[in-house]
Amino acid sequence: xxxxxxxxxxxxxxxxxxxxxxxxxxxxxxxxxxxxxxxxxxxxxxxxxxxxxxxxxxxxxxxxxxxxxxxxxxxxxxxxxxxxxxxxxxxxxxxxxxxxxxxxxxxxxxxxxxxxxxxxxxxxxxxxxxxxxxxxxxxxxxxxxxxxxxxxxxxxxxxxxxxxxxxxxxxxxxxxxxxxxxxxxxxxxxxxxxxxxxxxxxxxxxxxxxxxxxxxxxxxxxxxxxxxxxxxxxxxxxxxxxxxxxxxxxxxxxxxxxxxxxxxxxxxxxxxxxxxxxxxxxxxxxxxxxxxxxxxxxxxxxxxxxxxxxxxxxxxxxxxxxxxxxxxxxxxxxxxxxxxxxxxxxxxxxxxxxxxxxxxxxxxxxxxxxxxxxxxxxxxxxxxxxxxx
Amino acid sequence: xxxxxxxxxxxxxxxxxxxxxxxxxxxxxxxxxxxxxxxxxxxxxxxxxxxxxxxxxxxxxxxxxxxxxxxxxxxxxxxxxxxxxxxxxxxxxxxxxxxxxxxxxxxxxxxxxxxxxxxxxxxxxxxxxxxxxxxxxxxxxxxxxxxxxxxxxxxxxxxxxxxxxxxxxxxxxxxxxxxxxxxxxxxxxxxxxxxxxxxxxxxxxxxxxxxxxxxxxxxxxxxxxxxxxxxxxxxxxxxxxxxxxxxxxxxxxxxxxxxxxxxxxxxxxxxxxxxxxxxxxxxxxxxxxxxxxxxxxxxxxxxxxxxxxxxxxxxxxxxxxxxxxxxxxxxxxxxxxxxxxxxxxxxxxx
Numbered sequence: 001x002x003x004x005x006x007x008x009x010x011x012x013x014x015x016x017x018x019x020x021x022x023x024x025x026x027x028x029x030x031x032x033x034x035x036x037x038x039x040x041x042x043x044x045x046x047x048x049x050x051x052x053x054x055x056x057x058x059x060x061x062x063x064x065x066x067x068x069x070x071x072x073x074x075x076x077x078x079x080x081x082x083x084x085x086x087x088x089x090x091x092x093x094x095x096x097x098x099x100x101x102x103x104x105x106x107x108x109x110x111x112x113x114x115x116x117x118x119x120x121x122x123x124x125x126x127x128x129x130x131x132x133x134x135x136x137x138x139x140x141x142x143x144x145x146x147x148x149x150x151x152x153x154x155x156x157x158x159x160x161x162x163x164x165x166x167x168x169x170x171x172x173x174x175x176x177x178x179x180x181x182x183x184x185x186x187x188x189x190x191x192x193x194x195x196x197x198x199x200x201x202x203x204x205x206x207x208x209x210x211x212x213x214x215x216x217x218x219x220x221x222x223x224x225x226x227x228x229x230x231x232x233x234x235x236x237x238x239x240x241x242x243x244x245x246x247x248x249x250x251x252x253x254x255x256x257x258x259x260x261x262x263x264x265x266x267x268x269x270x271x272x273x274x275x276x277x278x279x280x281x282x283x284x285x286x287x288x289x290x291x292x293x294x295x296x297x298x299x300x301x302x303x304x305x306x307x308x309x310x311x312x313x314x315x316x317x318x319x320x321x322x323x324x325x326x327x328x329x330x331x332x333x334x335x336x337x338x339x340x341x342x343x344x345x346x347x348x349x350x351x352x353x354x355x356x357x358x359x360x361x362x363x364x365x366x367x368x369x370x371x372x373x374x375x376x377x378x379x380x381x382x383x384x385x386x387x388x389x
Numbered sequence: 390x391x392x393x394x395x396x397x398x399x400x401x402x403x404x405x406x407x408x409x410x411x412x413x414x415x416x417x418x419x420x421x422x423x424x425x426x427x428x429x430x431x432x433x434x435x436x437x438x439x440x441x442x443x444x445x446x447x448x449x450x451x452x453x454x455x456x457x458x459x460x461x462x463x464x465x466x467x468x469x470x471x472x473x474x475x476x477x478x479x480x481x482x483x484x485x486x487x488x489x490x491x492x493x494x495x496x497x498x499x500x501x502x503x504x505x506x507x508x509x510x511x512x513x514x515x516x517x518x519x520x521x522x523x524x525x526x527x528x529x530x531x532x533x534x535x536x537x538x539x540x541x542x543x544x545x546x547x548x549x550x551x552x553x554x555x556x557x558x559x560x561x562x563x564x565x566x567x568x569x570x571x572x573x574x575x576x577x578x579x580x581x582x583x584x585x586x587x588x589x590x591x592x593x594x595x596x597x598x599x600x601x602x603x604x605x606x607x608x609x610x611x612x613x614x615x616x617x618x619x620x621x622x623x624x625x626x627x628x629x630x631x632x633x634x635x636x637x638x639x640x641x642x643x644x645x646x647x648x649x650x651x652x653x654x655x656x657x658x659x660x661x662x663x664x665x666x667x668x669x670x671x672x673x674x675x676x677x678x679x680x681x682x683x684x685x686x687x688x689x690x691x692x693x694x695x696x697x698x699x700x701x702x703x704x705x706x707x708x709x710x711x712x713x714x715x716x717x718x719x720x721x722x723x724x725x726x727x728x729x730x731x732x733x734x735x736x737x738x739x
Contacts, residue, residue: 314453314501335425335456347459381500 011320012366012373016298016359017151017181018324022249023206029252030208033245041242042231055244061251065258066198066215067189074214074234075247079180079201081227082214083107085238086176086197087145089224091115096142096173101128101157102342108145108178109338120146126155126290126343130165137169144175148182148191152326152339152355153290154299156186163194174220180204180212183257184360185265185296196220202250205257206360211246257360264360269297271367272358276300278371283378289353290343300356307381309354315377321370326355391415392550393498394507395490396444396452398437401509401553403444403572404564408552409507410448417503418445418452421489423461424583443571455497457489464488466583474601476651477721478627480537481583482695487540495548505548510534513554514546517731521680522546524732529557536695539725539735540677594625604656608634611649611661623656628719634660649717667714672707673724673736683733689726693718693738699727708736 013021033054039047041055056070063070076082088111091098098117100108103126112119120133128146137144146162149155163175176197179188183205192198198215202208216224216237230239257264273292279302280286287303295301304312309325316323326337336350345353356370394406396418410416420441438454445452465484472479490508498506511527512535522543527533541549553561565573584592597603606623609616618635620626626634630648646660671693676682683689683704690699691709701712709726718724718738725735 308497310455311497311500317451317453335458380502 010365010369011322012362012370013322014300014356014358014362014366014370015322015324016184016362017154017204017326017355017357019203019209020184020206020359021361022203022208023253023256025256026202026207026249026253030245030249033248037244041244042233051244054248055242058244058247058251061255062213062247065189065251065254066200066213067193068198068215068217071235072215072217072221074216074237075242076212076214076238077210077243078212079105079178079199079204080107081238082180082199082201082212083145083176083178084111085214085224085227086178086199087111087115087117087143088227089237090143090174090176090197092225093223094142097138097140098143098145099133099136099141099173100145101133101147103128103150103152103339104145104147105151105178105180106338108147108176112145122342124344125294126150126153126339127294128157128162130158130161133162134165134169137166137173139170139172141166141170141173144170144173145178146175147178147180148186148188149179149296150339151181152337153301153343154181154295154357155290156182156294156296159191160194167194174223181296183254185261185298187261189258196223200254202246202253205253207250207253208246211243211250213250260360265297268358268360268362271362271364272297272300274364275356275358275367275371276302278367279374282371282375286378289340289345298358298362300358301353302356303349303353304378305349305352307352307378309352311381312354312374312377315380316370316373319373319377321373323354323356325353390504391502392417392505392507393494393501393503394418395494395509396420396441397509397578398440398444398572398575399509399578400565400570400572400575401511401561402441403509403570404556404561404568405507405509405550405552406444406450407448407564407568407570409550410450416448416450418442418448418450419494420452420454421494422454422456422458423485423489424466425458440572440575447569447571455494457493460489460493461485470597470600472721473597473624474653476624476626476653478719479721480723483537483540483723486537491538491541491545491549495545499548505550507550507552509553510538510551511554511558512538512551514549514551524679525554526727526730527551527554529559531696532558534695535727535732536692536697536723536725539723539732541679542677543680546679594622597622597624604653606651606656606658608636608658608660611659611665617646617660620658623651623653623658626651626658629666629716634658636660663716666716668711668717669714670705670708670710671718671724672739673709674739676734676736678734679732687728687733689728689733692725692727693722702726708739 039051041052059070059073063073098112098115100112100117101120103122118136121129123129144166146157159177166173166175174196177192177195178199180201182188183200196217201212226237228239233239285305289303336347340350392409392414396402406418420438442452465481469479469481495506511529511532513525515523515525517523526535584596603622603624606620608618620635626648628648636646647666648658649661650659685705687704691702692699700715702709720738722738724738726733
């Protein structure tokens with residue numbers, strides 16, 4: 001039996017927080033390292049030296065984009081591994097108490113829960129409650145982990161305030177920032193300058209899946225125990241033959257992303273505003289629960305009272321519009337978002353929220369198409385709701 | 390027609406989707422996420438969803454996962470636990486069909502623009518002489534599932550397709566194998582999905598013990614009142630049960646002892662001989678009718694468990710009256726009423 005393919009309507013891809021298409025430059029940068037320059041960088045011959053040089057240059061480039069020293073970049077398999085290494089690495093080497101915000105990605109929350117972490121609440125706007133954090137800090141705290149940009153509602157966290165509170169009240173603690181959702185939209189180098197550990201993932205900014213990095217500042221290097229041991233790569237913090245092609249592509253994507261960030265933010269922010277305003281104007285009752293001013297330019301997070309988000313997404317999918325509720329589990333089912341619950345939403349309200357995330361490649365045509373598709377689907381659900389009653 | 394097929398990841402619903410697709414319907418598959426048990430990743434069986442998705446890919450149809458965990462908890466698990474706490478013997482699969490598969494899912498399907506819902510149940514939907522929809526037993530008597538669908542009314546049957554009901558289980562497996570479906574050789578599923586994931590036997594007790602307090606009970610001779618033994622959990626005793634009643638020497642000489650009644654309030658199980666288990670009638674609550682209510686006196690066949698024997702009876706004012714005395718039906722069990730092969734209605738034994 002053959003796999004059938006099906007013609008799709010034009011559509012719109014509004015799920016960039018899930019992943020982004022690879023930049024052409026990043027694809028071009030990685031291909032030679034999959035083909036002729038394939039050698040293992042740890043070897044003793046000329047081909048290996050070439051691979052090592054490519055890896056070193058990628059590390060240089062990435063460190064410039066992230067505002068750290070090349071030696072502080074630990075290459076990983078992506079955001080989840082970086083987050084796990086930060087949390088379990090510090091907890092494993094230092095013990096002590098781990099403190100995380102309630103709206104972290106599960107790649108932080110689950111390892112943190114496994115070491116009995118304290119959880120800091122967030123306000124209704126989705127931002128971490130720094131006063132509540134301060135109340136949980138004491139000299140026994142070894143790690144505080146707070147994300148830069150929330151993956152569901154797009155809210156930028158006050159990482160600088162977090163760092164200041166930690167230095168004052170738990171001076172021995174390290175600060176980890178999961179910046180996976182920040183690279184496209186924020187000056188990660190500046191905003192995480194005070195952090196000891198920073199996670200990024202290439203596929204969130206036009207790089208390939210399966211590669212990421214944990215910035216481990218020199219002052220924190222001895223504070224982590226590795227998750228993977230073996231060949232001693234990555235300063236003994238992450239064994240395994242380096243993903244040279246992935247690292248090269250990640251560095252290329254990061255360099256271009258950072259260089260273009262201001263114009264991207266301005267252009268995509270305007271498209272986002274047009275999309276959100278268009279939907280809100282055509283769908284009375286729809287609301288934008290987290291303040292737009294606190295959110296990154298690509299984030300359009302909306303709640304549609306009386307509408308089951310699962311049904312709205314179904315109809316949008318049929319129209320070729322890709323969006324999300326923000327938290328899909330391995331089975332593909334959508335659970336009520338732990339982020340929205342932490343922001344004080346009732347589970348029934350959380351089931352009415354849809355996450356649209358624009359990206360650097362989003363076009364005006366996509367936004368116009370998606371606006372019509374959302375309003376059309378809402379109309380059909382509303383009409384059928386009434387007919388069904 | 391646009392048809393939404395509930396695909397569990399098993400072979401029956403795989404073949405159902407395949408047949409409808411071949412008949413030219415516009416088919417979309419949906420797997421219901423019903424249960425997220427403790428100790429797993431918080432998801433339904435990822436493997437079952439993957440199986441459904443693989444089959445959908447083979448057929449070239451879209452596949453979605455619908456999260457009905459909250460409704461499942463409210464409409465199925467909660468009442469299941471409450472029924473046990475009250476000493477009844479609930480049938481969660483029936484409640485799942487009643488509330489989720491054929492109310493919640495059908496409502497959603499219609500909202501999403503579908504004309505009908507299909508499942509892989511072994512039963513048939515047909516039309517009677519006057520053109521009204523009716524639910525008939527499946528072609529494979531040993532696999533017939535009309536009992537668990539007997540709570541449906543004509544309005545739901547009108548929108549329901551059961552494509553494998555005309556096939557035997559062997560024919561379903563052959564059809565799956567012929568088409569190279571990923572699930573062709575997959576074993577049949579367990580009955581109570583949210584309990585079966587645990588080790589059998591002790592599964593139900595440990596599941597309930599996490600949710601309600603289980604109480605030891607006295608086992609008492611129904612006639613003499615003499616104490617005969619004890620059970621660990623009176624909430625787990627089912628009327629009609631013979632084993633596990635903790636009766637040391639078999640109670641009365643020469644008689645096998647059955648649970649005749651369970652009284653949770655006094656933590657007592659009354660036991661007696663088989664003839665004391667017999668009853669003439671079953672009172673029913675939550676009665677449903679496929680069409681209009683039939684008058685008392687109507688002759689029916691009564692089935693009181695998923696693969697139980699159909700027993701001749703007649704409808705009476707508040708339930709059914711057997712033609713000849715039958716073993717009593719455990720309170721909480723579904724009673725399905727048939728005329729011939731056609732379901733006419735149902736009720737829950739009081």
